[in-house]
Amino acid sequence: MKIQHGLTMLALIASAGLAQAQDAAQVRSWAAACANCHGTDGRAQPGMEALAGANKDDIVKKMLDFKAGRKPATIMHQLAKGYSDEQITAIAGYFAAQKK
Amino acid sequence: MQRRQLLQAGSALGAVGLMSGCATIGGNGPKVVVIGAGYAGATAAKYLRMWSEGSVQVTLVEPNDSFISCPISNLVIGGSKTMADITTPYDNLVKRHGVQMVKDRVASIDAAKRIVKLAGGSELPYDRLIVSPGVDFMWESLPGMAKEGAKDKVLHAWKAGAQTLALRKQLEAMPDGGVFAMSIPLAPYRCPPGPYERACQVADYFSKAKPKSKVLILDANDDVTSKGPLFKKAWAERYKGIVEYRPKHNVVDVDAATNTAKFEFNDDIKASVLNVIPNMRAGDVAVNAGLATANKRWCEVDFLTFESKAAPHVHVLGDSIQIAPLMPKSGHMANQHGKACAAAVIALLTGKQVNPLPIYNNTCYSFVSAEDVVHVSSVHRYDADKKTMLTVAGSGGVSSAANELEGRYAMAWARNIWADTLA
Numbered sequence: 001m002k003i004q005h006g007l008t009m010l011a012l013i014a015s016a017g018l019a020q021a022q023d024a025a026q027v028r029s030w031a032a033a034c035a036n037c038h039g040t041d042g043r044a045q046p047g048m049e050a051l052a053g054a055n056k057d058d059i060v061k062k063m064l065d066f067k068a069g070r071k072p073a074t075i076m077h078q079l080a081k082g083y084s085d086e087q088i089t090a091i092a093g094y095f096a097a098q099k100k
Numbered sequence: 101m102q103r104r105q106l107l108q109a110g111s112a113l114g115a116v117g118l119m120s121g122c123a124t125i126g127g128n129g130p131k132v133v134v135i136g137a138g139y140a141g142a143t144a145a146k147y148l149r150m151w152s153e154g155s156v157q158v159t160l161v162e163p164n165d166s167f168i169s170c171p172i173s174n175l176v177i178g179g180s181k182t183m184a185d186i187t188t189p190y191d192n193l194v195k196r197h198g199v200q201m202v203k204d205r206v207a208s209i210d211a212a213k214r215i216v217k218l219a220g221g222s223e224l225p226y227d228r229l230i231v232s233p234g235v236d237f238m239w240e241s242l243p244g245m246a247k248e249g250a251k252d253k254v255l256h257a258w259k260a261g262a263q264t265l266a267l268r269k270q271l272e273a274m275p276d277g278g279v280f281a282m283s284i285p286l287a288p289y290r291c292p293p294g295p296y297e298r299a300c301q302v303a304d305y306f307s308k309a310k311p312k313s314k315v316l317i318l319d320a321n322d323d324v325t326s327k328g329p330l331f332k333k334a335w336a337e338r339y340k341g342i343v344e345y346r347p348k349h350n351v352v353d354v355d356a357a358t359n360t361a362k363f364e365f366n367d368d369i370k371a372s373v374l375n376v377i378p379n380m381r382a383g384d385v386a387v388n389a390g391l392a393t394a395n396k397r398w399c400e401v402d403f404l405t406f407e408s409k410a411a412p413h414v415h416v417l418g419d420s421i422q423i424a425p426l427m428p429k430s431g432h433m434a435n436q437h438g439k440a441c442a443a444a445v446i447a448l449l450t451g452k453q454v455n456p457l458p459i460y461n462n463t464c465y466s467f468v469s470a471e472d473v474v475h476v477s478s479v480h481r482y483d484a485d486k487k488t489m490l491t492v493a494g495s496g497g498v499s500s501a502a503n504e505l506e507g508r509y510a511m512a513w514a515r516n517i518w519a520d521t522l523a
Binding site: 036 | 475515520
């Protein structure tokens with residue numbers, strides 16, 4: 001019983017680890033869609049806001065403000081509405097973890 | 101001397117190996133061949149190298165010396181930008197990312213043996229093939245264009261390059277009081293708002309340099325296909341008396357000798373400068389390989405992987421694909437295809453699960469003058485039931501009015517997407 005329980009736990013941990021790794025690749029792909037304007041991994045060329053190494057909470061707040069129409073924008077209020085709050089939080093986490 | 105040169109060559113090779121993160125030259129990693137180094141292919145090549153941490157060998161086949169951007173090329177025609185402004189070398193794909201570039205054309209694809217045969221005679225085996233040749237023109241729908249010299253006189257300038265500059269020169273040589281007529285094919289075609297932006301750019305040039313001249317837009321479609329109210333406002337207000345828009349004008353033939361366009365239902369139109377944008381289909385490479393399964397014109401793909409519905413292990417990207425609903429054939433979208441496909445190919449090569457929920461966006465800026473810009477944006481998300489990309493309800497939109505701030509954002513977009521694709 002104990003051994004079986006231990007094995008089940010191990011399998012659970014392993015599959016959780018796998019799911020996490022897959023999620024990381026998914027979030028990386030979602031974030032890459034922002035690179036057209038904000039640079040590869042958020043390291044922007046001149047004239048556009050860089051996202052690499054920015055504070056996660058700041059990015060989330062800005063995006064949610066765009067999404068809710070609280071923050072004026074030319075285009076970001078339209079793009080922010082295409083993402084769920086959870087997706088925005090995950091993408092913000094990716095950019096916050098990138099080197100500036 | 102010889103020995104020193106040899107040593108230098110050796111250390112240079114070592115540096116390349118280090119920079120690309122592994123010794124891929126002659127390595128054993130899975131092989132991906134990419135055909136075409138435009139927005140889709142170059143992006144896929146770079147991201148395949150980056151996201152596989154150098155473990156996937158990438159060979160990029162491209163006949164051109166450097167990348168010349170279609171977006172912003174209308175500004176060269178208008179005269180506010182130069183060819184140098186829209187040209188980027190391919191060096192960084194090789195030096196920074198370890199992509200192996202082959203300057204050649206593709207002769208054929210053997211999908212059964214998984215080999216690409218090049219015009220130069222060499223053969224490239226692959227585990228996965230990415231085909232991104234952009235568009236080619238359906239010249240068979242314009243018989244007169246087959247006459248000798250016709251294609252040098254009546255230009256399309258719809259692939260940025262020599263024709264971009266040649267059209268600019270035709271406009272410069274045109275006397276004031278002349279007519280520039282441009283025909284637009286039935287959708288779908290590359291860059292939906294592009295022709296209307298071009299009309300604005302030529303009108304902007306005429307308003308400054310040749311005020312008695314006219315821009316005549318001959319559109320095969322029933323109405324302006326993108327950003328209609330914004331373009332019509334620019335023509336009515338900024339370019340009053342210069343631009344005339346005529347919908348439902350489908351060009352069926354051209355007499356290049358007299359610069360005359362012939363139509364399905366309307367009278368012939370003769371112009372001082374005639375710019376015919378022909379009907380389009382997937383690039384020759386894709387069509388010849390049997391990948392264009394939709395009306396023998398566009399390539400159907402699985403939107404999770406961009407794998408062709410006609411050939412396993414072959415992926416098709418960019419303007420060549422049969423688009424999902426409301427998905428434009430744009431450089432921005434092609435770059436998104438490149439990244440989504442790179443991630444999927446790496447997952448397939450390493451036995452991992454492919455991302456079940458791709459989400460990406462499109463933003464497209466059009467210059468209505470040398471400074472002022474209007475945009476259209478959209479967000480696209482995979483729909484598992486319909487097995488295609490759909491726009492997210494409530495997302496996207498257009499500019500409220502043409503403005504200079506978005507003109508600056510448009511150039512920042514260009515710098516960023518060129519770097520994301522090539523640097």
